[in-house]
Every structure is written in C-alpha cells, then in structure tokens.
Amino acid sequence: MLSIAKSSRIRQCQISIKGFGNQLIIDDNVNIRRSHLEIDGNNCLIHVKKNSIIGHNCYLSAREKNIKLVVGENCMFSRNVKIMTSDGHNIIKEDKRINFAKSIQIGSHVWLADSVTLLKGVKVGDNSIVGINSTLTKNSPSGSITAGNPAKIVQKDVTWQHEIDY
Numbered sequence: 001m002l003s004i005a006k007s008s009r010i011r012q013c014q015i016s017i018k019g020f021g022n023q024l025i026i027d028d029n030v031n032i033r034r035s036h037l038e039i040d041g042n043n044c045l046i047h048v049k050k051n052s053i054i055g056h057n058c059y060l061s062a063r064e065k066n067i068k069l070v071v072g073e074n075c076m077f078s079r080n081v082k083i084m085t086s087d088g089h090n091i092i093k094e095d096k097r098i099n100f101a102k103s104i105q106i107g108s109h110v111w112l113a114d115s116v117t118l119l120k121g122v123k124v125g126d127n128s129i130v131g132i133n134s135t136l137t138k139n140s141p142s143g144s145i146t147a148g149n150p151a152k153i154v155q156k157d158v159t160w161q162h163e164i165d166y
Helices: none
Strands: 002-004 009-011 014-018 023-026 031-033 036-042 045-048 059-065 068-071 082-084 104-106 145-148 151-155
Touching (some): 023 036, 059 068
Parallel strands (some): 002 023, 009 031, 023 045, 036 059, 045 068, 059 082
Antiparallel strands (some): 145 151
16 A cells, blocks of 8 residues: 655655555655655565655665564655665574564654664654764663664763754
8 A cells, every 4th residue: 555645745756566465655735855765575564654854865675574663753764764674684593594684763853864774673762863874772671772783872861953043
C-alpha cells in the first residue's frame, strides 16, 4: 500500500517496494527530495510522519519480514543520511543466520546531520540530534546529542530549533 498525503512534496525520489503486505505512508506536509525509499520483504513499513524534511541523497530501507522504520513528526534529515533495518546480506555461524533485521524508531523533532547512518534496531528519542558523519549503533535517549563513529552521547537535556536566531 502506498499512501502519500496531498500536502506532501515528494520530488525526484526513487521508491522501490518489493514483496507482499508492505506499506509506505507519508503524512501531511512532508518534504522529500532526491532520496531513495526501499521496502524489500513482506509486511514491512516505512512511515514518515507529518512536517518532516528528508534531504538530498538519503536512503531509507525496511527489509525482510515484519520490519518497521518509523520517522516521527517534525524531523529534519540533512543530506546523505542512511537508515537501514538490515545488513543486506546474511551472516552465517554454525549453519545458522545470526544477523536478522530489526526495526528502527525515530522520535519526533529529531535532527540527523549530514551523512549520518542509523543501523538496525536503533531507537532515537524525541528532541535529539545526531552529529555529522555519525554512525548510530545503539539507542539515543530523548534530548541528547550523539556523535562519532560509533556514536556516543556527548550532551544531554538539549533540544534544537529549525530556524536560526541572530
């Protein structure tokens, strides 16, 4: 199922949906440009909630089975952000797969700076910031700044504003 609100602006994007029972939901006033949204599996979901902005060359991927990638309201993603629920290839140990996909939850009012990568299973709390070129492999609590590779919490009890006051 593909559901894109009429008030949203989806321009020059590549949207790929493969499998059965998948959903792509884009709520009101979302702005996405020159990005790639991929759902590859069964019963997977990508949901971008209202008033969120996704910058150029971003990649959002929900893969495998019963996986969700949810972006909260009023989020802002800079350029080249990658959000992946799966490693993309199976890793086998003693004849068993050990790297299953995991859902990703991004809270409301989250700012992902340029070239951030979020990996499977990550939860980013409301009002958070992830710094430029960071790779998030663990959860980031609400009101925090995480930065680095792998990303670590560098500030707590913060929020951010979309507009700059001079």
